[in-house]
Amino acid sequence: MMELGRFELDLGMRRLLRDGEAVRVGSRAFDILAAIAAAGGRLVTRDELMKTVWPGSIVEEGNIDVNLSALRKALGPDRDLIITVPGRGYQLAQVPVKSLPERSVARVSLPARRVSLVGREAVIGQLCAALIDAPVLTLTGTGGVGKTSLAIEVAHRMAGEFDDHVAFVELATLNTKEAVLDAIMTCCGVPVENETPGLAALKAELARAPRLLLLDSAEHVVGAVAEIVEPLLAANATLRVLVTSREPLRIRPEALFKVDPLATPTAQASDAEMLQSPAVELFRQRANSLPAGVGAERHEIRLIGEICRRLDGIPLAIELAAARVEVLGVEGVRRRLDDRLAILTGGYRTAMPRHQTLRATFDASFTLLGDVARCLFQRLAIFNAPFTFESMRAVVCDAALTEDDVIDGIGELVAKSLVNVSLDGSEAVYRLFESTRAYAADKLRAAEELRQIASRHARFVAAHIEGHSERDEVTFDASAHLLAAA
Known part of the structure; x- marks a missing residue:
């Protein structure tokens, strides 16, 4: 030097x-x-x-x-x-x-990788390939879908490409841009108390060697992360940034990868097909790590398949459900899924708080919503099947929630991975995972709006039921079910 x-x-x-x-x-x-x-x-x-x-x-x-x-x-x-x-x-x-004396670039150990990531090998390969070309790769998806576990595995596999210069930065407890910058600098071996301003000192350090930054749980500081990452990438062509977040950074060099839930078996699947399902495999793997083995009998396999379907293949929910088998049995877990927010607790003690219960996972997302999106989110609990913008507008809009509010709110909910959207021809169709809907329904009851929204939904369905498909009849049943539970 x-x-x-x-x-x-x-x-x-x-x-x-x-x-x-x-x-x-x-x-x-x-x-x-x-x-x-x-x-x-x-x-x-x-x-x-x-x-x-x-x-x-x-x-x-x-x-x-x-x-x-x-x-x-x-x-x-x-x-x-x-x-x-x-x-x-x-x-x-x-x-x-x-x-100048040669400076050694800090080599920060990654968290331990999971023993196995069931059903994720193809996705891991795609992510490793994408990271070679993408300056910043953001893994998005609903809470509990396994973004952090995937990112850690990818970072372990790609460490050799960066001569083991990999920094893992946990953002979950940080709330300001200054705190985020300080955390990144610390993990990269840059003294926070530095004569050179923080971002300039970090740029200089990162320029010394190819480096991979893994920024975990960025959704609550996504603006701060974007403001830090973009200039770092502009100054360094060899830097790669891997981010986990429930919403994108929305910066120019960003590539997005939505992490989907694990594949679940259909109700008509054979026993062999059930056992080949990644979701079922994860449930059995987690349950069989406990004293009582499960999933050997045909009726248990089919019960596990139903549980995994009702949990939408979300790994965290499946693991929490499997952890309850020792006390409740497989049948007991299935029967109590209507009260899943109460029973799906008992995550790993070493996990972040948001990963220890299903409710905590949703709480972490709900607190990030604006007032309009919160109101819309809880009202969407009335839909237990895919729904269109027109049906949503007819049911949720009133003096407190205008059509313009709904447009803004649904965009925020989709961006934050709380609502799924797909295209049916030229029309957008929305859907909530069953566990997400259970949480939204809990919030709707707490807001004391359930009877009003359920009544409005029932009138909407009744007005259209004669010329509509069975889908509307299903959502009508949902209104009656929620109303009875209120």
């Missing part, structure tokens, strides 16, 4: 930094600068440069001029750092030159 005035020349990592920020220069241009800098102010002839930069090769002498021109262009206002002595060669301008 050499310091050349305001520049640092890292010969080991082949990087040039100006005031801590990377300067992009070509390989041959870098070699020319390194050769001139190493001479310590001594004149370096053109023949010497040819032998140093193109050893053992026969190339035209004009290559020196081409690469020197590119180097001076990269240096910009500091182009006079290289002085041309006509007819003789080149030398370094009179700037302070000193050798």
Whole structure:
């Protein structure tokens, strides 16, 4: 490492930094600068440069001029750092030159990987491939779908591509941009109390080696993360950032990957097909880690398949349900799924609080919603089947929630992975996972709006039921069921 005035020349990592920020220069241009800098102010002839930069090769002498021109262009206002002595060669301008001790880039251990991620091998391969090309890759999806576990596994597998320079930053407990920046700096080995401003110091450190940052649980500080990550990526082409969040960062270089729940078996699936389902496999794996083995008998396998379907294949919900088998049995768990928010607790003690109960997972998302989105979300509990914007508007809108509110609110709920959307031809169709709907219904009861919304929904269905499909009849039954439970 050499310091050349305001520049640092890292010969080991082949990087040039100006005031801590990377300067992009070509390989041959870098070699020319390194050769001139190493001479310590001594004149370096053109023949010497040819032998140093193109050893053992026969190339035209004009290559020196081409690469020197590119180097001076990269240096910009500091182009006079290289002085041309006509007819003789080149030398370094009179700037302070000193050798700096080589700095080792901090290598931060990742959290332990899961023993196995059931049904995720193909997804892991896709994510590893995507991370090679995408400067920032954000894993989105509903709470409990396994974004963090996937990201940790991908980071472990990709660590070799970054010479093990991988930093894991847990954001769940942070609330400000300053706290996020400090956490990233700490995990990257940059002293927080630094003479150089935080972002500039972090840029300089990240420029020293290819690096992978894993930023976990960014949804509540997504704006701060975006403001930090975008300039870091702009200054460093070798940096890769892997993010887990329930909503995107929405920055230019971002690639999105929505993590879907595990595949569940249909009710008509054979026993063999049931056992091949990743969701069923996860349930049996988790339940069989407890003293009582399950899933060996045909009737148990089919009960497990039903449980996994009703839990929409969400890994956290499946694991929490399987953990209750020791006390309730498989049949007992199935019977109590209508009260899933009460029974799906008992997550791993070492897990983050939001992963220890199903309710805590939804609480973490609900608290991030604005008032309009909260109101809309709880009213959507009335739909237990896919629904359109028109049916939603007819049921949820009133003086407190206008059509414009619904447009904004449904966009926020989709962005935050609380509502799923798909296209049926040219029309958007929305759906809540069953567990999400159970949580929304709980909030609807607490707001004392259930009777009003259920009555409005029943009138809407009754007005259309004659010319509509069975889907509306199902949602009508849902209104009656929720009303009876109120």
